[in-house]
Structures are given as C-alpha cells and as structure tokens.
Amino acid sequence: MLGAHRELFALTSLPADLSHDVGVVILSAGLLHNVGPFRLHMDLARTLARHGIAVLQLDQSGKGESESRTGLSLTESVLLDYDDVMQEFHRLGIKRTILMGFCSGADDATVIALNRDSVSALVLLDGYAPKSAWHYYKRKLPKLLSPSAWRNKFTQVVGGLRGSPGSSQDTEFISIRNWEGEVEMMARYTNILSQGRPILSIFSGGTSYYYSGGQLSEKLNVRAGSAPLEEVHFAETDHTYSIVQHRRMLINTIDAWVRRFLTELNE
C-alpha cells in the first residue's frame, strides 16, 4: 500500500534482472480493479516483467482496493496518486515511466503526462479521438439508407416532442468520458508529442461510436522533431478484449512497442 496513509493499492512486478530505469504504470480501467478486464493488466505485467521491465498495477484513489481522497478535484487526485507511485519507483531505482491507461485511464494518463516530466511515453487504449468527416459518413451513411433507422429516428423525434427523455449512445459515451472540446484535447496530444514523448494509441472495435480509423494522425498538428504517434485499430475486438486471442494480440502489440521504445531510449 502506498501513500502517507498507506491507502493506495499498487502491485509491482519487479524482475530479478531489472534492465531499465523506466517502469510501466498501468492505471485503473474504468471501475475495474488492478487485475484489469479478463486479467489483462496482470498478464501484461508478467509479460513485460519477463523482459526485464518493472510494472506497477495501480488502483487509483477510489477504485479497486484504494480508498478515495476527499476534498480534491479529479486532476489533483490523479496527480497525487502518480506522485505516490513515483516515490515507490524511486525507492526501486526507477526514475521514469511509461503510463498505460484504458478508457478513462487513458484520459488520466494524458493529464499526468502534461503535468509530470517523469512520464516518458504513453500507451492509450480506447483514448480520445476527434471525429472526422469520413467517420461521420461511414457511421451515418448506412443509417440514411436504412428504413428501420428512419423509423427509429421518427419515434425518437416524436418522443422528444412529447417530452420523453431520449439520449443518443454517442452523447452518453462522451459525457461519461468527460472530454474537453476537440481543440483542447488535440492540444494535449500535440504538447506531449512535441516534448519528445511517443504515444501508442490503440482503438478497439468498441469505439465505433467515435472512431473508424486514423483520426488522431489525420487531425494532429505534429511539429517537426516531435515524437511519433502510432495509431492502431483492432476493429474486430470488443472494448475489453473478452476473447483470449484478441487479448493476446493486444498484449503482444503493447509488449513489442514498449521494448522497441526502451531499446531506442538506450541507444
């Protein structure tokens, strides 16, 4: 347990032959605890540890086994959690981190990176992406051609006029994620990359509400000399990679990227 009051849960996989002074921190995935969906975080941690990389599975404050921090904003709580992690990592000789965040954890990871220089790179699963015209047409065109979709829309409009509540799935999803506007969100990514910190952004098939491929790279205003953004789309998977083969594919992708990053860092 970390922190002044020992109320922050973290599980560290520490290889016997620690090869790097960079450790991976896996943030909370939504409301799930540190093991991750279908044991994803545990399996990823052990895979990376086998390659000499220290990994810390974190239950952020108020999630999993960790107590809440009271009287603080979400950003303050997220940053204090990270600081407690770094205190533990310093004790182990680790000075920098690769942050991995899933869903809301991806959003937290970008906030931490903007505020803490010790974050060297990010791995984001189902993080933010701006909508593009192509995504709009890819998503909306089939509905324009579908009689049942028109029927549903009519029902929705009539229901709205009658005062019954209606919500689109898109709006609900985005409001759960608490995203700022496109300009602010893209500025986050631009700032992180321009400070030389690469990002691996992986999107599952569960993001089809807002993502259809390549949107981050398309809209990012990347300056010369910035770190690379690698954007991966596993369109056939669901949001939490419930199929074992899909999960293995995800873990292998993250493992390869992290090891490549660390190799380049040491060169």
Place this chain on the structure above:
Amino acid sequence: MSAIEPFYFGANEALFGIYHPASGTPRNRAVLIAGPMLNEYMRSHHAIRQCAIQLAANGFDVLRFDYQGMGNSAGQLADRSLSDFADDIVAAADELRSLSGQQRLSLVAVRFGAALSSRLGDSAEIDTAVFWDPIFVGADWLAELRLTQRQEEEKHGPGLFDPDLEFQGHEVSSRFVQELSGVSAGPVDAARRIAIATRPISVAGAADSSFEDSIEVDFDCRWSTLTSQVIFAHEVVDKICSSMA
C-alpha cells in the same frame, strides 16, 4: 492507515489474499470468502470487497483471496484442475486461522465457490456458511457457460476460439471441463447454512432442505453474460452481512 493487508501466502506464496482485521467489537470469529470463478470474479470483486469491509466493521476478521490462475495469484487457469481450486480454499482457511487465531470459521461462498468449498468441513469447523447464488451441480454451470460461448461464436464467427475450452473470456483445461461436468456437491457441513438467491439454485439432491434459511433478492446479476459490467449488489451484500450476525 489502511484497513487492509494484501499479501501472498500458501505453498510457494502462490496465492494472493487480502486480510481485513476486525475493526468493530470483536466477534472472535473469522470469515473466509470463497469467491466465484472466471469473469464472475472480476464483476463481483467490488461487491465482495464491500462485504469484507462491512464484516470487518461488524467485528469479524476476514480473508478473501484469488484462486491460482486468477486475479493476482500465480499461474494460469488453463493449467489447473478443479481439485486445485478446492485446495486453494483449504490453504486459505489454514492461513485465516493462523492470522486471526480463530479455529472456528464462517464462510461466504459465491457461485461456484460454493461447490469448491464443499470439502472445507473436512479440515475446518464451520459455524455459519452464507451462499450467494451458489452452484453445486457442475453440469448446470457448464451448460450456461457453453450457451454463452455459442452466442459469442455466432457473433464473431467460428475459429476464433474453442467454445468448449474458452469460457467467459478465459481458457480452461479439458480436465477442468471434464471434472466440472461431474461435480455434484452439497453445501459445506456447517452449523448454519443460509442461501442468498437472485436466481434459482441448483443443489445436489434438490429435494432435501440444504439451508436453514433461503433469502430471495430481486436483483439481476447477469452472471451468464460476457460483460465487464461491475455488479453493484448492495442489497445482497447487506443480506450476507446480516446473515453472518
């Protein structure tokens, strides 16, 4: 200060557990929680944690743990048999007696944890056993698991996984499946046995009265679905804790 003590225990320190020392007026009893398996573990984690916290506040020392091959314990599910998981429960009971100094234990068993804990009475004296949606007949659960996997196969197409060896997002061994189909257990031998049911219970020898009390709760845990949705079953947790009193 933290009210919980995470630690590894058992042979080769392979089992991950969280100990909740009693914080309320001591009851001089300890409670072991034998949780569910597969995806049900992840989904019920929050509720089980709340249960442990509430029991500790009510004066019980509590131990909950991850079976080997699950959670933060060592190993992979696909390498284990059902009797291995039953052995994990026995090891956890021994650890709880050592930590708490209590010889007589109480048990909370969730879903298939009920069948796995049925042998616990051989090695430990059980005072009260409370079961949440217990499964005692392996073939019943296997039928549910197979139905879910067939539905996933229809969604994703064939060839992505073996629907007889991948259940609720986890790979299992053929030995596990074979053993599961033959499981027909009864509730653990205990002074009091109480069932908390959100759905019908399959009990070996269903005609006999296996429980001193059976409480129905109107709440759909959706155990059979392949979802990551966390189960917030406050009413179930309250009933478990009040039954333990």
